[in-house]
Amino acid sequence: MISKNSASECFVYITLPGEVAAVTAARFVLAKTSRSDPLGRLVYGRSYLNNPRAVPLDPVELKLSTKTYETVQLNGIFGALRDAGPDYWGRRVIDRHAGKTQLGELDYLLESPDDRAGALGFGLNAIPPAPRRKFNKTLDLKKIQALADALVKDEIPNDPAAPQVQDLMLLGTSMGGARPKAVVQNTDGLWIAKFSRPDDKWNNTRIEHAMLRLARECEITTAENHIEIIGGRDVLLIKRFDREKTAKGYTRARMVSGLTVLRADEAPEMRKNWSYVLLVEELRRIVAEPKKDARELFRRVCFNALISNIDDHPRNHALIARENDWKLSPAYDLTPSVPISLERRDLAMDCGDMGRFANAKNILSQHARFLLEKVEAEKIISDMKRQIDATWYDTVRACGVSEKDAETIRGAFVYPGFSL
Numbered sequence: 001m002i003s004k005n006s007a008s009e010c011f012v013y014i015t016l017p018g019e020v021a022a023v024t025a026a027r028f029v030l031a032k033t034s035r036s037d038p039l040g041r042l043v044y045g046r047s048y049l050n051n052p053r054a055v056p057l058d059p060v061e062l063k064l065s066t067k068t069y070e071t072v073q074l075n076g077i078f079g080a081l082r083d084a085g086p087d088y089w090g091r092r093v094i095d096r097h098a099g100k101t102q103l104g105e106l107d108y109l110l111e112s113p114d115d116r117a118g119a120l121g122f123g124l125n126a127i128p129p130a131p132r133r134k135f136n137k138t139l140d141l142k143k144i145q146a147l148a149d150a151l152v153k154d155e156i157p158n159d160p161a162a163p164q165v166q167d168l169m170l171l172g173t174s175m176g177g178a179r180p181k182a183v184v185q186n187t188d189g190l191w192i193a194k195f196s197r198p199d200d201k202w203n204n205t206r207i208e209h210a211m212l213r214l215a216r217e218c219e220i221t222t223a224e225n226h227i228e229i230i231g232g233r234d235v236l237l238i239k240r241f242d243r244e245k246t247a248k249g250y251t252r253a254r255m256v257s258g259l260t261v262l263r264a265d266e267a268p269e270m271r272k273n274w275s276y277v278l279l280v281e282e283l284r285r286i287v288a289e290p291k292k293d294a295r296e297l298f299r300r301v302c303f304n305a306l307i308s309n310i311d312d313h314p315r316n317h318a319l320i321a322r323e324n325d326w327k328l329s330p331a332y333d334l335t336p337s338v339p340i341s342l343e344r345r346d347l348a349m350d351c352g353d354m355g356r357f358a359n360a361k362n363i364l365s366q367h368a369r370f371l372l373e374k375v376e377a378e379k380i381i382s383d384m385k386r387q388i389d390a391t392w393y394d395t396v397r398a399c400g401v402s403e404k405d406a407e408t409i410r411g412a413f414v415y416p417g418f419s420l
Contacts, residue, residue, distance in 0.1 A: 013121035013128040017323045020249030022128040030076050030106050038076035042069045058256045059286045075105045079260030084120040085109045115183035118255035142231040144182045145195050189245040191237040202405040205236040210399035211334040218384050220299050223330040241330050258317035275350035276301050277366050288325035291371045298370040301351050305358035306388045307336045308412040313348040336412035343417040389414045
């Protein structure tokens with residue numbers, strides 16, 4: 001819904017491939033209609049369309065054209081624009097900063113800091129503004145962790161002028177996840193810092209770090225990452241794969257989530273499109289190397305099933321374009337869970353003829369959609385099952401996961417129902 005005092009239009013900026021400064025690409029208007037659904041309209045600027053280096057805002061529904069694009073989905077926000085907005089954590093930070101003001105969807109886009117995912121930006125002026133801030137240094141992580149703890153406990157004052165709140169506005173708002181995070185900078189570039197929470201059941205930062213390593217051991221491309229200990233607390237640092245450090249600044253890769261590729265929503269009634277099978281079909285139409293990326297996505301389906309990652313929703317998958325061509329992004333947000341059932345566990349998305357069932361036979365049932373011969377798919381499944389079964393414990397312990405936490409998550413790996 002559009003709140004009474006929320007913004008109703010803005011300009012959409014984009015940082016073109018290889019550049020570090022944004023240009024104005026389009027104008028977006030969010031209008032009220034006679035129905036309850038807001039209507040979003042987007043039109044590319046004439047000067048942008050005349051730019052020989054112009055690229056589409058996304059590969060799905062906003063191709064370069066003089067037409068006016070319209071949508072009533074997602075509260076009137078196009079998927080590519082939503083992907084550049086804040087996630088759950090970012091919205092919580094912005095809500096706290098706004099106090100009691102009711103925010104609309106466009107407000108969240110305008111209030112997000114410059115560290116948003118992808119290459120898009122938003123503003124009220126026809127000319128993009130200069131970057132609003134410098135990134136945090138890794139030395140500031142102890143302070144940011146304390147502020148994150150306070151926000152989780154709802155202890156930050158409502159006064160928007162409070163220095164604490166101003167600092168919290170620097171926290172990262174990347175796609176996916178509901179954990180406290182910030183964007184930090186060191187000599188190697190930009191990183192997402194993910195913090196622990198006081199109510200964590202186990203050391204999430206260490207375990208996510210271990211899952212990314214385990215995934216690489218299973219021949220899955222993952223985001224570069226490492227652990228830093230700040231003030232006695234573990235912080236997971238994940239390198240930004242949508243940014244590249246150059247002598248003149250940071251270039252930005254375009255980025256769209258699986259949710260946008262599927263033309264889906266997080267609302268329950270829109271989850272009928274949550275499907276790896278549909279995702280790989282769309283991916284094959286978009287990416288430059290369909291066979292390579294389809295095979296990679298198949299590996300991720302198998303991996304998620306074998307570690308009981310039931311939080312593999314579409315926003316935890318993405319496509320990126322550093323130049324003109326699109327490809328599957330490195331894997332991120334790989335987290336195990338320990339459901340009670342030993343016979344059936346479900347992924348967040350359909351993965352075969354039997355729906356979401358995290359089962360080898362079900363995953364194999366749609367191997368052709370992933371451009372795999374049956375014997376190839378069977379080998380990927382059997383090799384990965386053997387690899388995870390034999391190495392998961394040593395891997396998590398080598399990553400500093402305590403013996404207690406390792407035993408707590410033991411039931412996540414290669415659960416009996418996977419082979420039924």
